[in-house]
Amino acid sequence: MPIRLLNLLTDTPQSGEVLAERLGLGRVTVNTLAHRLREDGIPVDITRAGYALTPGTPAPELVRRTGPMGAALRYLGTVGSTQDEARAWADDAAEPAPHGAAVVAEWQTGGRGRRGRAWTPTPGGLTFSVLLRGGRENGETALTLPQLSLMPLAAGVAVHAACGVGGLKWPNDLLAPDGRKLAGILLEADIRGEEARRAVLGIGLNVTGGPAGAAYLGEFRPEVTRAGVLADILTQLDRWLCAPPAEILEAWAGASVTLGRPVRVQTPRGPLEGVAQRLDAGGSLIIQTPAGPHTISAGDVELIGSLAGGPAP
Numbered sequence: 001m002p003i004r005l006l007n008l009l010t011d012t013p014q015s016g017e018v019l020a021e022r023l024g025l026g027r028v029t030v031n032t033l034a035h036r037l038r039e040d041g042i043p044v045d046i047t048r049a050g051y052a053l054t055p056g057t058p059a060p061e062l063v064r065r066t067g068p069m070g071a072a073l074r075y076l077g078t079v080g081s082t083q084d085e086a087r088a089w090a091d092d093a094a095e096p097a098p099h100g101a102a103v104v105a106e107w108q109t110g111g112r113g114r115r116g117r118a119w120t121p122t123p124g125g126l127t128f129s130v131l132l133r134g135g136r137e138n139g140e141t142a143l144t145l146p147q148l149s150l151m152p153l154a155a156g157v158a159v160h161a162a163c164g165v166g167g168l169k170w171p172n173d174l175l176a177p178d179g180r181k182l183a184g185i186l187l188e189a190d191i192r193g194e195e196a197r198r199a200v201l202g203i204g205l206n207v208t209g210g211p212a213g214a215a216y217l218g219e220f221r222p223e224v225t226r227a228g229v230l231a232d233i234l235t236q237l238d239r240w241l242c243a244p245p246a247e248i249l250e251a252w253a254g255a256s257v258t259l260g261r262p263v264r265v266q267t268p269r270g271p272l273e274g275v276a277q278r279l280d281a282g283g284s285l286i287i288q289t290p291a292g293p294h295t296i297s298a299g300d301v302e303l304i305g306s307l308a309g310g311p312a313p
Helices: 002-006 016-023 025-038 082-091 146-163 226-242 245-255
Strands: 044-047 051-054 075-079 101-106 125-133 167-169 174-175 180-193 194-206 263-267 270-279 285-289 292-296 300-303
Touching: 002 016, 002 025, 016 025, 016 044, 016 051, 025 044, 025 300, 075 082, 082 125, 082 194, 125 146, 125 226, 146 180, 146 194, 146 226, 167 245, 167 285, 194 226, 245 270, 263 285, 270 292
Parallel strands: 075 101
Antiparallel strands: 044 051, 101 125, 125 194, 167 174, 174 180, 180 194, 263 270, 263 300, 270 285, 285 292
């Protein structure tokens, strides 16, 4: 029942009487539901003026969407993982999530990053997942492996363009100008053979606050809100997830803080050091080492020098 109240709330206070009438409930029940939303992590302001979401909250009514990315948007309090919530929505037999559907949550108890690492949200952060559908059973073209390999890079370009600061570290991080981490990207796909029926793109961004050692966007853009930057990212995803591969690679290279720098890469065979030279057509990183060039399709990259990244959120 709290979701019914959440669907009516905006950043403008509404009295208990008005909300009670709209819901067909009593004022005391409205107050109880508002406190239950708070307990679930939703930032509800309860004042003499009434009930409202804290300004900048990334709820559907406060996020301006213009394209398929986020046209269907669910805003939740505490969940296990937005990635899992997006999958469950996609599998809903009654109302399956469409391509571009987004799930935003205030808190995750089982959030994850690349290589199974835990992703723990902090106050002031923005955590969401976007469903990318494929599969011929939906009358769509399946997502191919080459497409999937470029999606994290395209998402990185989109996040960089929306934030307007920092640079991209291969394969999926946005760093602040001083090298501290601002955002991370995770792509998970249901691969069958050489294609995928769908993928889920997860993005975590420090907006008005972040964990110790990490950067947050508000340091560089004090006016930014979580709702505003979410809308900007969704708009940029509309563009870059459909862009030609060559355009994605060119844009990523233009925003990169990796290319041309000494790097250390942790690989299954041990650490590898060299200079990051370029990306190949599939988005893999080409590193020049004393023994010759090496192609890295997956791995953890550490920048060597003054732009070394700080602790990841």
